[in-house]
Amino acid sequence: MSLLTVDRLSVAFPGHTAVREASFSIAAGETLALVGESGCGKSITAFSVMRLLPSNARIASGRILLDGIDLLSLSEPEMREVRGAKVSLIQQEPMTSLNPVLSIGLQITEVIRRHERLSRKAARARAIELLDLVRIPDAHRRIDDHPHNLSGGMRQRVMIAMAVACRPKLLIADEPTTALDVTTQAQVLDLLDDLRRRLGMAVLLITHDLGVVAQWADRIAVMYAGRIVEEAGIEPFFAQPMHPYSRGLLGARVDVDADEHYSTNRLSEIPGSVGSAAGEAGCSFAPRCPVAESACRQAVPSLLALQDDRAVACPVTIAHEGGPHGAARR
Amino acid sequence: MALQVEPGVGTPVSVDTGNRAAPRKRRRVRAFLRNPTFVAGAAILAFFVFLALFADFLCPGDPLDMVAPPVLWPGQDLAFPLGTDSLGRDVLAGLVHGSRASLLVGISAAAIGLAIGMFVGALAGFFGGWIDTALTRLIELFQTTPTFILVIVIVAIGEPNLQTIALAIGLASWPTVARLVRAQFRSLRESDFVMAARSLGYSRWRIILQEILPNALPPVIVAASVMIANAILTEAGLSFLNMRDPDIVSWGGMIGAGRDQLRTAWFLTALPGATIALAVLSLNLVGDGLNEILNPRTEP
Numbered sequence: 062m063s064l065l066t067v068d069r070l071s072v073a074f075p076g077h078t079a080v081r082e083a084s085f086s087i088a089a090g091e092t093l094a095l096v097g098e099s100g101c102g103k104s105i106t107a108f109s110v111m112r113l114l115p116s117n118a119r120i121a122s123g124r125i126l127l128d129g130i131d132l133l134s135l136s137e138p139e140m141r142e143v144r145g146a147k148v149s150l151i152q153q154e155p156m157t158s159l160n161p162v163l164s165i166g167l168q169i170t171e172v173i174r175r176h177e178r179l180s181r182k183a184a185r186a187r188a189i190e191l192l193d194l195v196r197i198p199d200a201h202r203r204i205d206d207h208p209h210n211l212s213g214g215m216r217q218r219v220m221i222a223m224a225v226a227c228r229p230k231l232l233i234a235d236e237p238t239t240a241l242d243v244t245t246q247a248q249v250l251d252l253l254d255d256l257r258r259r260l261g262m263a264v265l266l267i268t269h270d271l272g273v274v275a276q277w278a279d280r281i282a283v284m285y286a287g288r289i290v291e292e293a294g295i296e297p298f299f300a301q302p303m304h305p306y307s308r309g310l311l312g313a314r315v316d317v318d319a320d321e322h323y324s325t326n327r328l329s330e331i332p333g334s335v336g337s338a339a340g341e342a343g344c345s346f347a348p349r350c351p352v353a354e355s356a357c358r359q360a361v362p363s364l365l366a367l368q369d370d371r372a373v374a375c376p377v378t379i380a381h382e383g384g385p386h387g388a389a390r391r
Numbered sequence: 392m393a394l395q396v397e398p399g400v401g402t403p404v405s406v407d408t409g410n411r412a413a414p415r416k417r418r419r420v421r422a423f424l425r426n427p428t429f430v431a432g433a434a435i436l437a438f439f440v441f442l443a444l445f446a447d448f449l450c451p452g453d454p455l456d457m458v459a460p461p462v463l464w465p466g467q468d469l470a471f472p473l474g475t476d477s478l479g480r481d482v483l484a485g486l487v488h489g490s491r492a493s494l495l496v497g498i499s500a501a502a503i504g505l506a507i508g509m510f511v512g513a514l515a516g517f518f519g520g521w522i523d524t525a526l527t528r529l530i531e532l533f534q535t536t537p538t539f540i541l542v543i544v545i546v547a548i549g550e551p552n553l554q555t556i557a558l559a560i561g562l563a564s565w566p567t568v569a570r571l572v573r574a575q576f577r578s579l580r581e582s583d584f585v586m587a588a589r590s591l592g593y594s595r596w597r598i599i600l601q602e603i604l605p606n607a608l609p610p611v612i613v614a615a616s617v618m619i620a621n622a623i624l625t626e627a628g629l630s631f632l633n634m635r636d637p638d639i640v641s642w643g644g645m646i647g648a649g650r651d652q653l654r655t656a657w658f659l660t661a662l663p664g665a666t667i668a669l670a671v672l673s674l675n676l677v678g679d680g681l682n683e684i685l686n687p688r689t690e691p
Contacts, residue, residue: 145590150587158587159587220587
């Protein structure tokens with residue numbers, strides 16, 4: 062049974078719908094990468110799981126099950142017991158995500174004491190262990206530092222320490238390394254992966270970096286214009302992306318191993334922009350799609366299982382691959 | 392898994408960890424001492440606080456007693472170095488004892504104004520929506536009323552004693568703080584660390600008190616010093632208009648009493664006037680200095 066199941070989630074803002082009928086699930090201990098370009102609704106999906114949407118956003122329909130409990134039916138105080146204890150969030154911007162006036166030790170001990178009955182002293186000892194765990198050197202000394210004494214990578218480690226302090230079952234990492242330089246990025250992702258194994262967490266990794274996905278995720282869900290258009294395991298996905306959008310995304314990468322360089326090879330691109338299909342019926346990728354047929358502009362394609370653990374929302378691809386696998390999955 | 396300490400992050404940091412926690416406090420103190428504006432303001436202010444605390448020791452006896460012939464000029468009788476007023480009261484004793492009334496009213500009025508302003512501003516800024524709309528209207532209602540008139544009305548309704556005066560000034564001065572705090576809360580509630588706090592399961596009150604409020608304080612502290620200065624000025628103005636506790640000597644009251652001799656004995660108004668100016672100046676200097684020191688961009 063999966064740890065988190067998001068079932069036909071739709072999130073509406075006044076005037077537009079950010080997430081449409083998104084469904085995916087994460088098994089315990091697994092890393093699912095949620096991928097898509099800016100504004101496709103991946104962060105909103107993640108914030109829906111935490112129930113921390115902006116005040117003008119509204120969950121229009123759907124269910125979010127964590128360990129069989131529908132998070133959308135919980136009251137706000139009940140939800141506060143879930144946040145930080147069962148589901149944690151790591152944000153994009155480590156420079157501004159820590160409270161600048163409190164020492165990092167205090168911030169970590171407060172989290173522990175928020176969810177667990179521990180004395181101040183015991184919580185402090187746990188905080189030092191956690192700083193060790195996220196590989197901050199000299200943890201017993203750094204614990205009294207304030208955020209402005211730390212570099213971006215260090216601050217992201219502290220954020221991770223706070224997020225895993227109460228051993229959550231699910232860690233949502235919202236582009237955790239976008240603000241960091243490349244070497245620090247690899248260290249932080251290594252650390253996340255290591256913690257996932259050691260603490261048995263599942264990770265929902267939100268990113269737009271396919272390199273990150275290839276190296277650190279188990280499965281991938283590709284989002285386009287608020288819908289999930291393809292869901293697959295990492296190896297089959299990179300070996301053979303199914304949805305035309307996924308193929309476009311992978312085609313737009315520079316493959317260093319194949320000795321490609323932007324000065325010698327022309328980079329392929331996906332024509333048009335995400336807004337192209339605004340207000341039109343049918344598949345929202347159709348205006349940019351190289352294989353679109355007239356049927357694509359009639360009805361919204363649903364996500365259909367193509368093989369085991371592989372689903373794609375493109376009737377053209379499915380017809381080409383020889384029809385859906387078994388009954389329609391969702 | 393790469394478990395070794397990353398050279399890029401680890402080494403430069405561990406170099407300066409050796410003597411960390413202790414010097415930070417000292418560095419803070421040094422930042423205050425290095426700021427000439429703050430030091431000058433604090434020194435003058437400390438002088439007035441010293442006068443207020445040791446007034447009975449410095450100038451024993453009731454400053455409202457007639458102790459000498461009327462209108463002695465400063466220096467005329469060395470027992471009364473700053474002279475006496477038309478009723479033969481010692482001007483120096485009046486100034487020394489008057490610092491008590493001024494500082495007491497200034498600080499308590501600012502405290503009342505800060506308490507109301509921070510409460511209203513925090514609620515309006517954090518919750519937004521109709522709470523914000525309602526409270527903003529309330530703030531505007533108070534802002535459109537001239538402060539001094541409002542104070543006069545409140546004091547006229549109540550007894551003209553120090554408590555009423557402090558309460559009246561506090562009630563008239565909170566909208567400035569409320570607007571300041573509201574603006575701070577509005578921007579801080581959207582900040583990443585508040586989002587992080589929410590994602591860790593903290594309640595609203597805990598977020599307001601521990602996450603946002605400490606970060607909203609620096610401009611409020613600066614405003615507080617100016618508020619004390621304004622309260623001292625307002626108190627002086629009230630005393631000048633004779634809306635004061637008749638049993639307590641105050642700088643404004645001394646100016647009011649000396650007004651009749653403005654042409655013959657100008658020092659009776661000039662001396663308390665200069666004292667008020669000096670006290671207000673010191674508070675403004677402290678405010679400016681704090682503004683520079685507490686600015687997060689110049690954080691040591």
